[in-house]
Amino acid sequence: MPDPVAGNTKVVAVPALDETMMAMDVVDTIRHADRLVERELGGAERQQRLRERLREIYKSQGIEVSDSVLDQGITALEEKRFAYTPKGEGWKRSLATAWATRSRWGRFALAGLGVLLVGWGVFHFTVVAPRQREAAAVARELNTELPRTLRAEYDRVLAGTQDAQPRADAARLLAEGEAAARAGNLTEARARRTALNDLAARLAAAYSVRIVNRPGEPSAIWRVPASNPRARNYYLIVEAVDRDGRPVEVQVTSEEDGITARVSRWGLHVPEAEFERVRRDKLANGIIEQPVIGEKPAGSLATRWTVQTTGGAILSW
Template sequence: MPDAPAGAPALNETMLAMDVVDTIRHADRLVERELAGDQRQARLRERLREIYRSQGIDVPDRVLDQGIAALEEKRFAYMRSGEGWRRRLATLWATRARWRRPVLAALGVTILFWGAWHVTVTMPRQREAAAVTRELTEELPRALRAEHDRVLAGTQEAAPRADAARLLAEGEAAARAGNLAEARARRTALADLAVRLSTAYSVRIVNRPREPSAIWRVPAANPRARNYYLIVEAVDRDGRTVTVPVTSEEDGSTARVSRWGLRVPEAEFERVRRDKLADGILDQPVIGQKRAGTLETAWTVQTAGGAILSW
């Protein structure tokens, strides 16, 4: 065998240096203790010499120095390569038998959950949003304009025509702003105005057995006073009752009713009371006419304009 190149350590010395490194590496306490001071290499060299002498091995100082230097330089240590994406991909592929089943199961559950959520939540929300958009941009503006035109076609009076124009402008502005509730409310108000204008009826005093035709009430605000009311109802030309919006002066509530109490002066109350007591029949039961195309009722008796809804 040819001699080793000059300056290169012999193979047996290299192997011995590797053994020194291995000895140090497996003696953790020794490394921690001997490498703690300033003269760590000298103390470590002496300790290693004692270890090898106890085993009957004579290790030259240069070999010990090579082992200590190799340990510090991590020359014989295994250095793990970097965590590149190729290595991670290879690791995943090599361990696929361990993670494939739970991952596929989790993926299946996720797909099922997403599908159920999409069908039961996302799609209905999308349809609802599309319906709201269509109503705001197409249906409500068209309905507002149609109800406005119905009002104009049903009356020549300035007040309801002005109300219709205001409601139309407010409804269209609400629709442009995306305020669905306000736009719908204006459409409903326009439709109600058109119905009120088109409705014609007579207002007559109720004149049936065991039903009052007139009453009086003591107002809560003034216990020494009395308010007088005629009990009236709205009927069409065929004698059928119709419902009309009436606002109570007692609590401010409004309701559509066919019968209500109309507030009148005491003199009118007494006239009706005496007329009914005379023979049980009212000679002039009709006291008002509401014609189509108008909102107000034309009264044939004096009335304070107030009303009540219960008695």
């Protein structure tokens, strides 16, 4: 009967709940009988034949189903009304699935995390930490230690000599070393510090240069230079000793091959006349009357010679 307030209203008949549930059961029966669906829905009179087949199925189970219920089930199946279509994969579904299956993969994830943590710890303590300590040590040396030690070695040089040339050399080495330290060039800064240290040590050294005069050892030799086979170079074999007669190593460069070494004994290049004088002196009685031919005082880099010499030297003979 029309509602007096709303006016004319179309009334829709709602199937009873039992019929709806029965229709859903019909759909489920058809869905789980794949062969039945394939056979009965394949012909032109498919609905009628399917209805009869379904009636036989339910009758065998002692269930009476009306044609309207069977029609509702067949229609619902075709329209996929009661079918469940899963939603597509998404991050929420993936997260939920991962949480639900955590008992399966959790152990492996924890083990993998443990391996990563151990690996990171080993890498940190064996690679990262040593590199950090080394970098900190280099920075400390460049910013603090090298400037201080460069200045200290420079002051040693100034305190050890009044000669202009060594002081100028020290000033140059100091400036180069400080510039290298500011630029982060550790190798060059250290090299300048070593050079200053060597300069200070050479200035502080005091020794005498004497001709070697011991049985079985030569006191003088001559050599034929490779560049002029008709010439001869004459050398006195000398050694540096301190005031107590102990050997002193000094820096000597060979004029034959340019090699520089710290030695206490070397060959000093002299004129032929000096060579002959020493040779005759030793032949006379086996003793060289005046073996000391040079003095190197503290505070100077130069040796004061009492014989004529070019200053050239050799390191082997």
